[in-house]
Amino acid sequence: MTSSPLLERLSARLGPKGFTADPVAIAPWAEDWRGRWKGAAAALLSPASTEEVADVVRLCAEARVPLVPQGGNTSMAAGATPDASGDAMILSLRRMNRIRALDADTDSAVCEAGVILADLHTATAEVGRRFPLTLGAKGSATIGGLASTNAGGTQVLRFGTMRTLIQGIEAVLPDGSVWNGLTALKKDNRGYDLKHLLVGGEGTLGVITAANLRLVPAVGARSVAWIGLDTPDAALDLLRMLEAAMGDAVESFELVPRVALDLVLAHVPGTRAPLAEPHAWNVLIEAVSPMAAPSPEKALYEALHSALGTGLAADAVIAANERQAENFWRLRDSISEAEKQAGPAAKHDISVEVAAMPRFMREGSAAVESAFPGTRVIAFGHLGDGNVHFNVGAPLGAGPEWQESEGTRVTSYAHDLVVAAGGSISAEHGIGQMRLAELARLTDPARLAAQRAIKAALDPHGIMNPGKLVPPAPAPGAGSLA
Amino acid sequence: MTSSPLLERLSARLGPKGFTADPVAIAPWAEDWRGRWKGAAAALLSPASTEEVADVVRLCAEARVPLVPQGGNTSMAAGATPDASGDAMILSLRRMNRIRALDADTDSAVCEAGVILADLHTATAEVGRRFPLTLGAKGSATIGGLASTNAGGTQVLRFGTMRTLIQGIEAVLPDGSVWNGLTALKKDNRGYDLKHLLVGGEGTLGVITAANLRLVPAVGARSVAWIGLDTPDAALDLLRMLEAAMGDAVESFELVPRVALDLVLAHVPGTRAPLAEPHAWNVLIEAVSPMAAPSPEKALYEALHSALGTGLAADAVIAANERQAENFWRLRDSISEAEKQAGPAAKHDISVEVAAMPRFMREGSAAVESAFPGTRVIAFGHLGDGNVHFNVGAPLGAGPEWQESEGTRVTSYAHDLVVAAGGSISAEHGIGQMRLAELARLTDPARLAAQRAIKAALDPHGIMNPGKLVPPAPAPGAGSLA
Known part of the structure; x- marks a missing residue:
């Protein structure tokens, strides 16, 4: 339901480098990188500045057209893939790839959302510093995507996830207003912490356009x-x-x-x-x-x-x-990679308290393998963060259909164990579309109600990355006799 | 406007230790500790458990009666003092003073909101650990108040403010629902971070009833x-x-x-x-x-x-x-103490980027002393946090009335300098009632609108600590000819 006048205005505002409605150009960005979630989009918008992002959001908000912010498109939860309706537009931040400031004295870097992680690594190394977060997708993943998903990786033990490394952010809110919170203040008690709300918000409350990042010695x-x-x-x-x-x-x-x-x-x-x-x-x-x-x-x-x-x-x-x-x-x-070649598996990105992890691995693995005979648990990863990839391999000889049938039941069972242990069903990959139903099933009702209220308050028209992170409220009267 | 049936129900629920409507018993808690803000309250409610807090909040929400959560009543911003109408009730957390768990192996302590900071220091010392945050009011200040105000102090340099020391919280939300987020997960990407919203929220989005705190070696x-x-x-x-x-x-x-x-x-x-x-x-x-x-x-x-x-x-x-x-x-x-004896002063609790602080102290002090002849700036404190107490002493011989007249103009002038330097007008003391007008005057409109939307979404009846932290929206039509 994208009106033509809107497309024309966006095209005029962004110019040929910043706008395409060509389905061939859009296609690779309308599905997730593993090709498991396929969507469609009316246009691919690629603004080159915060002002352009603000105008795009304002125009789309006025027209009630949804936007799906996207960085390197490396989400593990289909968090940056539009739905199949074609109603939404993809808002790519990849052209905003300037490192605005890099200061070895203050150990900080101000990066636009589209800066690729590996490029930041290179730039910081040149001044004798480093940005201490890394992960497999570093050649594609962008600072905006990493911030919006509160990414982790293999170096979290010492320096924490993105949340602890972000000293300030700039963002375009769902009405098109720009919030400049880039200054790296160590102490600031002026009210609700918008930074922590947008970090890990998966683009559902606004678009992070730049971040002030903490650096550490090389x-x-x-x-x-x-x-x-x-x-x-x-x-x-x-x-x-x-x-x-x-x-x-x-x-x-x-x-x-x-x-x-x-x-x-x-x-x-x-x-x-x-x-x-x-x-x-x-x-x-x-x-x-x-x-x-x-x-x-x-x-x-x-x-x-x-x-x-x-x-x-x-x-x-x-x-x-x-x-x-x-x-x-x-x-x-x-x-x-080796797991993939060994056959289908139900994969889980879970966390519990660090001290509780060894017991969870022992008892949880035994419980799953006993409840689903023939499966085997392969739990590996970040023990010191209380976060392991708790994957359950299908019984020998199981075909690819296992994942959608038995695998779904295995996932529910494993997630129930995690929740019983006080843990999280998404330690680092986020919710996106992939874990939305499980989040709705397993989240504390008080927390879920608060999440929905925050989403409705900051994005009243529901245009920011709809269908991600926040499970929709049940329809009024659903489940009742009314 | 407190209905009698509500008082009776609260009295019945909380018992004689948890309820008083006696003005003499209420009086000391209805004004701030410096005696500068005097309020009134219909009752002083002192629940002894999270369940009692939840019932109090639910009953008051149904009756649309405001609650003012209070810990040790040591706010520097009159953040826990009711207004003078007498409509509100004070919700004291002081009876919830159990340390529920103290674990030297996992370096964590789960404290109820009413635990006094000095008592936590004693308890952690006994197991060879410490809670690395301290401040002058440690003999009265409570964990709930420290968390709700994201308190700082003289040891922030290494271990950060309360925000970085809180590993999890339990809270009663404005509808009386209980959110249990006490588990200390190092990684958890299940959506908007409620913990960071409630920390520093000054009780305007709910009541923190317990916190899981990080300990460090003694x-x-x-x-x-x-x-x-x-x-x-x-x-x-x-x-x-x-x-x-x-x-x-x-x-x-x-x-x-x-x-x-x-x-x-x-x-x-x-x-x-x-x-x-x-x-x-x-x-x-x-x-x-x-x-x-x-x-x-x-x-x-x-x-x-x-x-x-x-x-x-x-x-x-x-x-x-x-x-x-x-x-x-x-x-x-x-x-x-010495400043107080030396005469009136306009006091400011400000922060800028750490590297920018020396210049701000030099140039800001000169600007203030030149704009207000006879004043002298006394800036002292936490240089490594980018946070100093930037106090402006009145000219010699000025009487106590200086503070409310010239002092107010000095404050506006000093705050303008801070905002021009990208800093915060409240580094650690919070907004409370005291800085509400200045916050409204100086906050980025995008941020202010977001703050108001969050407040209205999570506390739709405005019962949680009204008149604090979030400047009210201008009345519709205000300033227009309509």
């Missing part, structure tokens, strides 16, 4: 180790021991079960086991020291030596060089 | 130093130098101008200057090391020795013992 040296051990409990004890011995030098602590390592070794060419014997559980550790500081290797060596002595660790190896370090990381980073 | 040793230097710029350079040399051991870095120290020495009995000669600026530093770690004194000594060598510092002394350390702190903590 890495001087890193030391990467692979450890074999018996239980997730021992892994958590090892993490606590390393933190006590090495302070915050440990930046990554990734848990890998034997079944995941075996899958990688079987399916990913050129990989080999780091340790002589297989172990029920493995941990990949990266310790880091800043420029001009001593390498963390000696401290890591001593701590691991002590862990081997007390039996906390069964075996351990420290990468002898960068190539070996990369090989260790490749084992961790290849798990998703 | 202090093993501390080292306190007093440094004399020439400019605020040198002070900031010294902070950066100490951070580079000592990591995050520096937990307090308080700036004291000569005029403030002179006031203290003149008005507070038993105080003496720490350095032989007076200096234009002084810094009080506290460096801390955890239990079982070496004392920070040697590192602090070496860093200060180097700062004296390069001329960054003009003179410096490290406290030789705890008594001397306490005496240094007493100089800092007595500034407000």
Whole structure:
């Protein structure tokens, strides 16, 4: 239901670089990157400035036409894919890709929403700093998308998710007004924190157009180790021991079960086991020291030596060089790819309190495998964040249809376990479209009502990324006899 | 306009310990602790459990009777004082004073809203931990009040304000529903962050009934130093130098101008200057090391020795013992008291970006003193947080009426300077009633509209702490000819 006059006004405002209604040009951005969610859009809008974004939002708000903000289109939850109606327009931030300021003295960078994460990494390295958040999609993911989804990754342990790294934001609100909150104030008690509302808001309350980001010193040296051990409990004890011995030098602590390592070794060419014997559980550790500081290797060596002595660790190896370090990381980073080749799986991105995670992994895995005979749980990832990817592989021989049938029941069952443990059914990937029904089913009614009220208050016409994050309220009278 | 049936129902629900309508019992809680804002209340409600709070809120919501949540009643902005109409009831959280859980292994404490900060300090010390936030009112201030106002204090430099120390909260929302968000999840992307909305919300969106707080290792040793230097710029350079040399051991870095120290020495009995000669600026530093770690004194000594060598510092002394350390702190903590004895002043709790603070102090002070001849600026406090108390003393001989007349103009002028510098007119004290008009005058219209929309959405009947934090929308037609 896109009126032609609106398209003409948008086209005139944005010019040929900023506007297309050509279905061929739109198509790749109208589906999610895995090709599982296919939508349609009346136009692809690509403003080049905050003022252009503001005008686009205002015009669409007046015409009640929905907008789907989009960065690198790497959402794991179909959070940036329009629905199939073709009513919406995609609002791409990719042309807003300037780093407006980069200041090594104040350790801050002001980036427009379309700046690609890997480009920011390069720019900060050139001034002896780094932006300490990274993830697999860094070559496409944008600062705006990372901020809107409160992205995490493999370095959250020390520096936190996007939420803790964002010092200020600029955003266009759903009526087209611009809020400039870019100044990095350490203390500011002037009322409700809009920044924290928009971060993780998945574009449903407005469009983040720029962010002021915290930088940290560049890495001087890193030391990467692979450890074999018996239980997730021992892994958590090892993490606590390393933190006590090495302070915050440990930046990554990734848990890998034997079944995941075996899958990688079987399916990913050129990989080999780091340790002589297989172990029920493995941990990949990266310790880091800043420029001009001593390498963390000696401290890591001593701590691991002590862990081997007390039996906390069964075996351990420290990468002898960068190539070996990369090989260790490749084992961790290849798990998703190896899983894909091994057959269908129901995947869950869950969190519980850190201390509760080993027990959840033991008992939750046993419960799922007993309730769904033949399945096997592959739980791996960010143990130190209380966040693992709790994936359930289909029984041997199951076809791709398993995912939509039995897999859906497995997901409900696994999510019920998570909620019973006080955890979250979306630790880092967000809700998007994919987890909307599960969120509606499992969220505390008080919280759900508050979420809906906030959405309705700030976006009264429902034009900002509709159908994402906030489950629609039940129709009046639904479920009653009226 | 409090109906009698409501009072009866509240009295029946809360019992004699939880309910009083006796004006004598209510009076001390109906005015702010400095006695500058005097209100009235129909009753003082003191529920002892979350369920009782929920019932109170639900009953008052149904009757459209306003509630003013209150902790220790130590607000610096009259944020917990009812208006003079007597329509509202005070909702005291002081009876909810249980520490529900205290876990040294997971470094967390779950406190009810009425737990007094000093009591939490005692309890955490007993298990070898500490809660790293402190302020002058710690003997009265409660966790609920500190959370609702996102309190700061003198230790924010390293561990942040309440916002960063709160891992989860439990709250009663304005319809009486209870949201249990106490679980300390490090990653949780299930939608708008209610926690960050309620923290700093000054009780206008609901009542925080409990919080899950982050603990840190207990202090093993501390080292306190007093440094004399020439400019605020040198002070900031010294902070950066100490951070580079000592990591995050520096937990307090308080700036004291000569005029403030002179006031203290003149008005507070038993105080003496720490350095032989007076200096234009002084810094009080506290460096801390955890239990079982070496004392920070040697590192602090070496860093200060180097700062004296390069001329960054003009003179410096490290406290030789705890008594001397306490005496240094007493100089800092007595500034407000000394100011009071020196005559009227217009006080401002402001922040700008940390790097911009020295310039703001230089240029802002000169501008104010030139625009208001005879005044003198006393700016002191948390330089490392970009937050100073920018107080303007009245000309010699001015009477107490100065504050309400000329003082108000000084405040507008000072706030204009802060806003022009991209700063905040309320760094840590909040808005309450006191800064409401200034907030309305100076807030970005987009932000103000969003604040009002959020308030109206979550508290549609306006019963939660009305007249605080959110400036009312102008009446329809106001300012027009209609």
